[in-house]
Amino acid sequence: MNNQLLYMMLVAYLGLTVFLGYLGFRHTKSAKDYMIAGGNVHPVLMALAYGATFISTSAIVGFGGVAAVYGMSLLWLTACNILVGIFVAFVFYGVKTRKLAHELQVKTFPEFLGARFDSPFIRKFSASVISLAMPLYAAAVMIGGARYMEEALQMNYGTAVVIFALIVFAYVFFGGLRGVIYTDAMQAIIMLVGMIALLFLTYTELGGVVAAHEKLSALKNLVPSALAAKGHQGWTAMPVIGSELWWFVTSTLILGVGVGVLAQPQLAVRFMTVASSKDIYKGLGIGALFILFIPGVAYTVGALSNVYFIEHAGQLALAATAAGGGAANVDKIIPLFITQAMPEWLKYLFLFTLLSAAMSTLSGQFHIISTSVSYDLNPRNRGNDKKALLLARLGTLFGFGVTILLAFQLPLGVIAIATALFFGMCTAAFLPMYTAALYWPKVTPKGAICSMIAASVVYLLIVLLVHEKEAAVFGLCLKLFGVSTLATAPWTYIDPLIIALPISSVVLVGVSAVTQPVQQTAIENSR
Template structure:
């Protein structure tokens, strides 16, 4: 690579990031500024920040790699993201969340739930779940960016992780949510430009849109026997209905991530940053276009990378990552494709696209971890703004340290799995009570508590002892019982969310009905 050009682009990128982070620092004078950016952010900035926080290297690298293995079926996730993650999230959740949050004068998602149900326990339990589970998602995002830096810049994985983490940490630590939103908006623009360029060059190199998809369909006979036995029907088709891969794609990827976005605390807080409900409606089209361009392109290019590798290396994409005796790594498919198939200038642009994707999401993640630890779990949160800001920044240190540790400990090919895990946990624990908080006046604090706690426990048990992919990663089931899972098919591959979300919803309704306040009846004699 032309190091001189790379260094110039890097200086410009970091310079803009530092400047926007400094603007955030200059305008962060209170806890309200740090936690919800003062509540007066422009709707376009909010929508871009929402999209940039939602879509990360996890989507581009992790799920792009998954698309290379399982095919165009992941485009249904893009459709679900636009319908649920943007339209439903903005119109049916965002507007009411902003209105109620302003009425309750709250600054964080756990505080929103806690004050709405008048339950300090809900606030602290929600903050605890976020603080413990969010670093897993953050680590997945960090791994995605580091894998590309490792491949594109020929540096060690350790160096890539540390460089990534330090840059993000710096502007979240000082800028708060204002700094995060300013930089997110800049990074969203870079991401859109980078992904459009990637799509155009991919189709051009493969002979055009029609030719590229025809070639992909023609590879169907090369589906590995092990995948064919699980329902793989080619990279241009859905897996066989009811097969193991069908359940993985639909329940874990499309349902788990597609619906899971509604209960993401780092996204819900974005709705609290604008001044009116009209601003949320104004951001709809911007958010939808962002989702269409970023994950839509990533999943398409991921599937089409099989055509490139077959034409140039006579291997499918996943097999191409097994170089020099290394194990195949689904998380390295997109980085390898970019570095081998794209021109030099796009390698630079895509590097900054991934930096932007990772940093925008990581900044939101570190911010929500810091506010959960310092503000929602901190018993002295009623102190001065200066003290609250100090403790919040110390909370960022906590999230930073745990995320770094996980980035070095998690196994290969874990990005999509770790992302789905976090989305599934948040959906199971928070979505029923969050929805009820907005739409069901008769929900009781007891119903919300039992729903959240039951979902957290059941989801953890299913992940550790039933769902084969995650149970194998954690290894607790094997250590205790000598088997990888205690369940039998199809429950070994149906996503935990399919089990826990109905249970969580049912518990919420039943307990709320049972614990309805008794009305006093006055008898006139």
């Protein structure tokens, strides 16, 4: 290791992070500053912060490792991220969210939903869901960054978790959303440079773009028999339609994460930070390019890493992580590839790329947990600005503590599963209600409440008792019934979102239809 180079880069990175966090602290004078950065953020900063919060180590390390196992079919997730996560999110959700949030004078996503439906219950229930589920996603992000530090710096995993968690905690605690957005923009630029360099050097190492993809296609005959039985057809082809792997890729990864982004509270609040709808349109192109280069590169490099490990170690990427007698771990594929295949300067640049990806997402997660716990679950403090600001900062402690605990308790290879789980839960519980809040005037508070509760209960039951991947991780079904899942194929691998989202939508429409106000119905009948 070139310690001098590493320390120089570390000092520069931490220096910029501290400076930008200090700027956020200097400009954070009120609860509005802390929660929505004053509502006057530049559109470029908003777009970069949105992208950096959207894409984390879960995408780079977790889903990059998944791409090494399942192949380039994950590039459809990148396409879905750009189409839905950027274009649809900005144009059809972002503009209306900013406008309505400004009219309602709200500062958080739960407060937005509660004010739109004039329902304190909706506000508190959605804040509770966020407070309890967000730490799972945050832990997945933290694990991704810590695993790379563990591999690249030969550092103890626990030490790695604590180090950068403390850094993120410091600038979120003091700087609020202003500090988060300032540092996110810097980290987004680092991520772009690091991922572009990684893509270029990967193709160089494997003999060029065409040669690399031809080599990857030629590995088709090396697909492990267990994966082939589940529908794997090689790393440059989609799994067999209707197979277990096809359902996992399409329903859990592409649909769950690609569409689930629309209902992410930490992203929706970004639209509240700009001064006008025009600013959201201005950030559209920057957001799309960012998504193209970050997850797009991660999934491509993840799949291509198999070529490198076959040529240099005689085994596929996943098997290479078990070298030396350890357990195979999909979350260590990308870190192992970087440390073995890339020049030393890129190892360090990629270290800061991953730290940036982790910190930018974690900061948004800690911020939304903080405001949910301290502001939305304690709405009595709304009139006391200083107290609200203090409690928002203290609420960060809750998210920090729970996330650290989960980062040490979750099993190996959990990053992609935990990410998809949180995205799916938010999509089922919030997306129908959120969409109706923006576009359907006839939706009623009772319809929104029943939809949110039904979706949450159904999704949770399927995760704990039916869907095999998560049911096996939590182990509740095994303890209660003596089996890992109560269902049989294909329900054991069809994502819970496929069931919970339609139920949530039907309940929303049905209950709203039968609970229309008498006055409104009478007026409509007279027309």
